[in-house]
Amino acid sequence: MGLKARRAVLIRITGLVQGVGFRPFIHRIARRSGVRGYVKNLGGSEVEVWAEGADGAVRRFLELLEHERPPPAELDEVNVIEVEPRGYREFRILRSGRQVTRRSQIPPDIGVCEHCLREVLDPSSRWYRYAFNSCAWCGPRFSMMYSTPYDRENTAMRAFPLCDECRREYSDPDNLRRFHAQGISCPRCGPKLWLLDGRGREIACEDPIREAARLVDEGFIVAVKGVGGFHIAALASDDDVVAELRRRKHRPQKPFAIMALDLEVVGRIARPCEKHVELLCSPQRPIVLVPKREEAPVSELVAPGLAEIGVMLPYTPLHYLLLMETRDKFLIMTSGNRRGLPICTGVEALEELKGIADYFLLHNREIVNRVDDSVVRLTDGIPQLLRRARGYAPRWIRVPFKLEREVIALGAHLSNAGAVAFEDRVIPTQYVGDMDCLENVEFLLSALKFLEECYKLSAKAIASDAHPGYVTTRLAASKASQLGVPHIRVQHHHAHIVSAMASVGIQADEEVLGVAIDGAGYGADGKIWGGEVMVASYTGYERVGHLEYIPLPGGDRATIYPARIVAATLSLELGPEHALKICEKLGLHHSLPGGRAELALAARSAPSAPQASSVGRFLDAASAILGICRERTYEGEPAMKLEAAARGGGLVGGLKLEVEDGRVVVREYLLRLAEAVDEHSVKDLAYTTQVRLGEALGLLAREALGDAHMPVVVSGGAAVNDYIIKGLKKTVGKLLLPRGIPPGDGGIAVGQAVVAGLSFFE
Ligand SMILES: [Zn+2]
Ligand SMILES: [Zn+2]
Known part of the structure; x- marks a missing residue:
């Protein structure tokens, strides 16, 4: 066939196309369709394909490209142009040089694929019962990478040279899942x-997984080394075991996640909808919050006081084999760390988890980058990341504009993550945790350093929160002066709104109406903000409405014991004597370590207490009034339990939050709520409080909008509350929630990076 009868196309494909077996896939469909040419990785996250041959062959190739692809691959753009044929005689995978892979996307960890799992369960396969089976379509990536690009010699797998048989498969272009994997x-x-006991002595056994499963079934607590860290595995069906685990972890209430063998088992313990199932089975395999099933064989102590339970599917053959051998086929699989500390990754686990785990199931593949399980829930039917880690990190977020400069952002304080940004990309680190322990601060810095080195970042600005007391603000200041670049302090809720704006593709010059529904952030007036309506652009904002300030006597202590907020707030409305009477009638003094005296002190200190316009603190106060939660043992607990208590509730007529002079009047509402406790069910009052709050925020937003047409963008830690969003939608109609970035503080560094990357300064 002469060149004349041929046709050629040059195809550029962007998306998640590197490290997922995409080039071998292209090679295969090229051979199937009979085209010649090449495939190669470009920089960024781009693959270039040259396909030429007879018209029918090229068409067949394009068809296969459209309809088949490796499961974890995600194609953002496919750009096809006709070119002059060059007369290629074969189809080849070209090696990519270092310079073009400089800024390639770092591939995330991918849950085990069905093919690998089938091999593990097949007695005739050479991977039968092999806990580390993986292929081009699945397996650890980021968690085992020392550096980019993603080649075996840059990962923890370099300690395991391929045997002859594996080498043969690696080199065989016909081996779709193992060629170049x-x-x-x-x-x-x-x-x-191998398996160790609590004193570090190896347990002699034929099959460590089977033995570990037997021990778990007997009620022991077993630490399991996984992909990005350790899990603590324990029976979820046994109250005594769960209570003992809570005692050992000093974790009285915070929910534990469950790993279930398969969807059938998930259906026994929860009520997933179609979207939940899709998330559960996605390559990211996150923990998904799913409505509990009432008659489920799960201990009430696993997720006390909550309507949802966190469930995930096994994401490695190791997990699958372990679950398969247990009696229940579902287990508690919670992060293996002591309270507040980062998840363990290596030998330190033996020391650190002593006193928590009775046994240790270990392996000798190094965990290079620690990465927790991700957590997702549906809010208004849209997946919202509560924790962005394994499977999602460190994928980048493309923004619809070019940044002026490269930036490092350190985030805020609680549930923190950092971010780096360059060109049109923002890359958040994996979830790190609270910044009040040194280990987590070091973790944040090392996670940022990894990204800085992988992307050869040259930061021209360092961004942080505006809070002068945060560790991250101080670190940002010193890093900025070290590098001789500006330190940009970004207001907390502006950063929240900007994160959401960037994630939904708002243009660089667009303005939005931002509604921040949040816990606490440092306000521009030095007070604590957290229920804010603002007209925002990427580089500035104007606060146009907010929640009325309520007093937080004792600051942090008021967030632990929200009865203090109630006493002080009612005291501003009625005076301390009358307020105390109402509080004591509600029994609020019983929840305070200092009893009546503490309550009285809180009431009297109202005028001088720190003030907050925070949705989180308002919900805490409501939760305390309704007797749902009066002591916070984990972040967000009173608000989460308030949301759970509202399930199936209805509106109480006449009880609503007024809007006056750009403020939602919350003090008077809390008083009326306290008075209504005797007349209505907790369920209805919880429901009314949250829906009405959403409506009131919506009214503020509508007032601010006037005739202007602006998208309404919602973010903040409490933006995942179904009932607030429901009320808000009722008044403003369409609204935008963040996509792929946590609405809470785990997503705040993205906003900081964009603000600092776009702002004008000398
Ligand atoms: Zn696989
Ligand atoms: Zn081998």
Whole structure:
């Protein structure tokens, strides 16, 4: 066939196309359709394909490209142009040079694929019962990478040279799932497992997984080394075991996540909808919050006082084999760390988890980058990330504009993550945690350093929160002066709104109406903000409405014991004597370590207490009044339990939040709520409080909008509350929630990075 009868196309594909077996896939469909040419990785997250041949062959190739692809691959753009044929005689995978892979996307960890799992369960397969089976379509990536690009010699798998058989498959272009797959191994050449007791002595047994499962079934607590850290595995069906685990972890109330063998088992313990199932089975395999099933064989102590339970599916063969061997087929699989500390990754686990775990199931593949399980829930039918970690991190977020400069952002304080940004990309680090322990601060800095090095970042600005007392603000200041670049302090809720704006593709010059529904952030007036309506652009904002300030006597202590907020707030409305009478009638003094005296002190200190316009603190106060939660043992607990208590509730007539002079009047509402406790059910009052709050915020937003047409963008830690969003939608109609970035403080660094990346300064 002469060149004349040929046709050629040059295809550029962007998306998640590197490290997911995309080039071998292209190679295969090229051979199937009979085209010639090449495929190669470009910089960024781009693949270039040259396909030429007879018209029918090229068409067939394009068809296959459209309809088949490796499961974890995600195609953002496919750009096809006709070009002059060059007379290629074969189809080849071209090696990419260092310079073009400089800024390639770092591939995230991918949950085990169905093919690998089938091999693990097939007695005739050479991967039978092999806990580390993986392929081009699945397996750890980011968690085992020392550096980019994602080649075996840059990962923890370099300690496991391929055996002859694995090497053959790696080099065989016809082997769709193992050709050029960087992480593959087999029982002969891959990592090994063993089991230790609590004193570090190896337990002699034929099959450490089966033995670990037997121990869990007997009620022991077993630490399991996984992909991005350790899990603590324990029976979820046994009250005594769960209570003992809570005692050992000093974690009285915070919910534990469950891992269930498969969807059938998930259906026994929860009521997932179609979207939940999709999330559960996605390559990211996050923990998904799913409505509890009432008659489920799960201990009430697993997620006390909540309507949802966190469930995930096994994401490695190791997990699957472990679950399969247990009696229940579902287990508590909670992060293996002591309270507040980062998740353990290596030998320190033995020391750190002593006193929590009775046994340790270990392996010898190093965890290079620690990364927790991600957590997702549906709010208004849209997946919202509560924790962005394994499977999502460190994927980048494309923004619809070019940043003026490269930026490092350190985030805020609680549930923190950092971010780096360059060109039109923002890359959040994995979830790190609270910044009140040194280990987490070090974790944040090392996670940022990894991204800085991978992307050869040259930061021209350092961004942080505006709070002068945050560790991250001080670190940002010193890093900025070290580098001789500006330190940009970004107001907390502006950063929240900007994160959401960037995630939904708002243009650089657009303005939005932002509604921040949040816990606490440092306000421009030095007070604590958290229920804010603002007209915002990427580089500035105007606060146009907010929640009325309420007093927080004792600051942090008021967030632990919200009865203090109630006493002080009612005291501003009625005076301390009358307020105390109402509080004592509600029994609020019983929830305070200092009893009546503490309550009285809180009431009297109202005028001088720190003030907050925070939705979170308002919900805490309502939760305390209704007797739902009066002591916070984990972040967001009173608000989460208030939301759970509202399930199935209805509106109480006449009880609503007024809007006056750009403020939602919350003090008077709390008083009326306290008076209504005797007349209505807790369920209805909880429901009314949250829906009415959403409506009131919506009214503020509508007033601010006037005739202007602006998208309404909602973000903040409490923006995942179904009932507030419901009320808000009732008054403003369409609204935008963040996509792929946590609405809470775990997403705030993205906003900081964009503000600092776009702002004008000398
Ligand atoms: Zn696989
Ligand atoms: Zn092998």
